[in-house]
Amino acid sequence: MEKIYSLGIDVGSTTVKTVILDEDTIIYNTYERHFSKVRETVAEQLRTIGRLYPGGKFKVAITGSAGLGIAEACGITFVQEVFSAFTAVNKTYPDADVVVELGGEDAKIIFLTGGVEQRMNGTCAGGTGAFIDQMASLLGVTVDDMNDMSLKATKIYPIASRCGVFAKSDIQPLLNQGAKKEDIAASIFQAVVDQTVSGLAQGRRLQGKVLFLGGPLSFLSGLRKAFVDTLKLDEEHAVFPELAPCFMAYGSALHAQKMGDELTIDEAIDKIVNAKAHDTIVTGKPLFADQKEYREFVERHKQSDLKYENIETYRGDAYLGIDAGSTTTKLVLITPDGKLLYQYYGSNKGQPLDVIASKLEDIYALATDGLNIKASAVTGYGEDLIKAGLGVDYGIVETVAHYKAAAYFCPDVDFIIDIGGQDIKCFKIKNNAIDSIMLNEACSSGCGSFIQTFAQAMGYEIADFARLGLFAKAPVELGSRCTVFMNSSVKQAQKDGASVEDISAGLSSSIIKNAIYKVIRAKSIDELGENIVVQGGTFLNDAVLRSFEMELGRNVIRPAIAGLMGALGCALFAKEKTKNQPDAHSGVLNADQLKEFAYNSFATQCRGCTAHCNLTIIRFNDGHRFVSGNRCEKGAGIKIENKTENMVEYKYNEIKAYAEKKPKNPKAKIGLPLALSFYDLMPYFHTMLYELGFEVVISEESTRDTYYKGQQTIPSDTVCYPAKLTHGHIMSLLEKGVDMIFYPCMSYNIDEGGSDNHYNCPVVAYYPELLRANMPELNERNFKAPYLNITMKKHVSKVVANTFRKYGITQQQVFDVLNKAYTEQKRYRRRIEKKAQEIIAHAREKGQKIIVLAGRPYHIDPEINHGIHKLIASLGFAVITEDSVSNLVDVPPLDVLNQWTYHSRMYRAAEYVCRNEDMQLVQLVSFGCGIDAVTTDEVRAILEERGKLYTQLKIDEITNLGAAKIRLRSLAAALEEKEENKK
């Protein structure tokens, strides 16, 4: 009988794997990257097999995330990849309990014992092979190097693990602050582990014998170590099969034995090569009809260019501008009449200080001794560091720098849009001042670095990749959401047979759509105004620029130095600042000083307060040092006299202080989690319980560790961070040994009047239900979550008495103490309100402006707000909160259903701000808060109608305050400009 082998092909998102079985023996296996040339790679592998087994017959089955399309198109049997894994595992490790598989863009967990269950990463996903690739390229090393580096780490930084974009915005500042790459590498792997444990396992523990599969896990020992350490597995329980990368292919080969199509290799190749793709791709118009149109386009944009001057012969004054961006460093040197002497645009290689120092050396080497750098300024993420390290004279906020530069090319500019490596910044100009700023939120980036990483993943240089798109015939529609979503859109387009050209053009148009509809959120093009200047490195990409003009239906101005605009703005700013100082000379390091320039950095933790900021301290060899990572002046070792009190801290301390009041002989210890609505209703519940003779124990102050404590029991990875933290608080209470936890479900909150209803949001209202269902530690005895409507005294008495009946509490007893509880809640509010007036008065005395930081009560938690209130204070504002002023005014007319107690406060706070000249409102929004999709627009409308600026800060588990800082500083700058204009 003729021999029939079985062949399993696993077509993943980044790799193709094949396994051949002879009966039950694996006789061949390969693993190869396909760089999105899926079919070609599969065909190539088959040809190799054909040469090795000439004339052989095979039973074939395909598996894998990119395999479905191919299998369907060519009619070869398809096996779901988790199913393949399941089969392979059953065969080889029948005693395994859990399988963890990380692939290129997928992450999966299969629980084998105790109810078979499979988890795949959902629509919002990071922590996969592609994520690791992306991070490695961010560090400027290969994945293997990153692995080696991680093994030498001494410290782990918290890095958001949910999504690649988030993680990037955590890593970038670390790099810019000079954190050690070894530590970052290890932190990245830890992030992947956290993502798998919290995002995928979602409440089910990874225990027993765990099998680790997939490419990244088999090639990266650092990642393996992170998993083993986190899950506390010993050698016997952590299994890394030799075949791990090809496990799915093995599984599909096993399936092929039973149900595969019998084919010769030639037949298989023939099927795959000639498969008809589904014609389901939506395509757009080509960017350019022909070469002529493209030439006209190029000519038009050439008109916006600077003049050049030869640095090697130039003598006289010059101004230096530096833009130390998140991924790139930009530098210009200009003459007083705006001619360009020197320019640099390049990756900061994670070491902005070194790059800029070397460029300065370059300038000094080229220039004559007649060059006088009269003044210098710096902007961007690395601003403080560069200023401190290299002696640059001025630091300005990016938005101001960009406006200065744009106005240089187009004095009546109405709208500026800057797309950089990881930011999109847009601002409207009104009356020669920045009127409103729109920044991309951390989740919807899709910016320059995205297209770059994509180009690399497909095996192209960014410039070549962009050029391919210019003449694409049918650009693919890829949607306009976040990077991870676009990844799968691209995957689908490829599956459907879209060419690299079409994808390149499609990505350019995605970036643009993302900017217009998600960041600017323009309803019509006219909103943007007449004169639009585009800038940022991403716009140097002609395909992106063209997409923008096509989407707008009008031409825009792109200066030829689009990538250098921030730096140019700085140089212009430096010039302005010194226009009345003929003899000025910049303090930037001179050639001799540069020779001496050296520094070293180390990481430590601030002990100034409980926030324990991760500090990076850079010591320069002239002795001075630079501290970054701090959120307040304490970390930098500065003391401020006569500091205005900060309402956020005041409230936080007030709430915590309640727990200090304890009865002499408590009936029992009742735990209240320091989370969600307890940040508002602590006075009420504490007083009630205290008066009933209970000791109230509150959970620990939130830190990152609190989150980790409960991480394993979070069932929904898209719920807001404040809710996720609650799990840790419950653990904390259990650790403290409370007799029971009291955490009522509350559909309704206090009725403060003037609103349509007084609900809590669904998450705040019912989170106890979720905790009970997902935390195995909780039971009927130690967790009490009765339904309370605290506006109804009699009902509360009944329910509370029933809850604590085993301590002999009667309804009458509760009823008797309730008045005290209500009174205390009111008193607390009065105290806050009084304190707010004190702060306002103090601020006015000092001439400080006042910011109403409007959010939810739980936004006073330092782990949730990441110290934003301190940051605001450090910019010279006094900070009060929404609930400290909301009772002073009535609800303004609204165009929404005003039915949530906490949200109603924000509308009133906005109204209050409108009535006070020296106040502005900053709204804090937790990522994932669906209700704020409603409130933010309304708060904005209230404020803008009355000429106030609206600033929104989105917060999540990310601790990086970079974006927040830009917004707040821009706000400060805009207020200043407004005032200047008034004068």
Added chain:
Amino acid sequence: MSKQKLSDEEIARKNMGGSDRVFKTVFTKEMKDAGYTILIPDMLPIHFKLIIKIYEKNGYKMELLQNTSRNVIDEGLKNTHNDACYPALLVIGQFMDALKSGKYDVNKVALVMSQTGGGCRASNYIHLIRKAVAAQFPQVPVISLNFSGLEKNPAFPMTPKIALMLIYAVLYGDMLMLLYNQCRPYELKKGDTDRMLARWQHRLGKLMDKKQYLYPTPIYKAMLRDFASIPRSNVKKPRVGIVGEIYVKYSPLANNDLNEFLISEDCEPNVPGLLDFVMYCASDLLNDKDLYDINTTATKAYKIGYDVLYKFQKQQIKVIKEHGVFQPPHDFEHLRRCADKYIHQGVKMGEGWLITAEMAALAETGTKNIICTQPFGCLPNHIVAKGMSRVIKEAYPDANIVAIDYDPGATKVNQENRIKLMLANAVL
């Protein structure tokens, strides 16, 4: 003291409320008489077609929107907040796409949107729609359709007669949906079931003029007889339950035609009816009474309404059981008891405890494969769906529950992959 009597239009405007920032046009009697076309978003094609007929009988011109092009999503993205949920985005997208399509005279068209008034942000859809519409089509009125007495408008009243007609539409719609889903996967001759459905939709439209419409038993029986007469195969196919957020669960536009996809994957979709949701809303005040001792006249009215609905449902179930061929819907009181095992009925925002109850009831009656559809980031679903899977799985270890997120960026292939993964497990 003289009190000027307000005109109908003034009453409607007053009930609508709002600031001067958003211009609002009130739907008036004159507009109705002038034959304005009222557009209604596509949520439940079977039911909504019946509802349209009811309004037509009452002198309104109504049209079900069935535009589903990519432009619907793009318009939605342009006109709604980034983080607004997918249903809001789609409804707004569908409206804006329609208004811009040139198909309608924008000076003679109105929009209607349902509103529940609960603690979920869905109660705010209508306001989001108004904001979007006011910016570009200020002359177009946006009407609220609800049973909770929100935004009363004399030109578009919820009369007891209309309410009753609507309830019957829900009952008949549920019946047709149930029969369709139990026949279509097994039909031997392609198209039989669809033809039968079309025939019955047409017939119900005619019946509305007659008293017979209000006597459902004979109609149910005729429906059962007709659908049972479709030649069907005896092959066993896995049943897949669909639960979730009300719009995404039903709307083919939102869920990428999930029902059809499941049928093509050789499954029998099992979609709990709209009546469950109506009864869930009706039970709200009854639960409030038990929980918070709130007992008002509204509570009594709701109790009467609830009892009537329950009677209707029991009648329907009885007829289906007696006929003996098809699987009847879940008894609502039974659903409430199912909920009690896992979650409190006090969870009343969004679809609240109903989703948990439906998952449990499906698992209990042999539909072990359950897809829970939800808009990305849906707030109540964190609690009632994802939050409750664990306990339901503990009770039914072989239950196979998969939560699928829908959102403008999520690709169909990703969603289908997850469903296929679930189905692969179903074979195990």
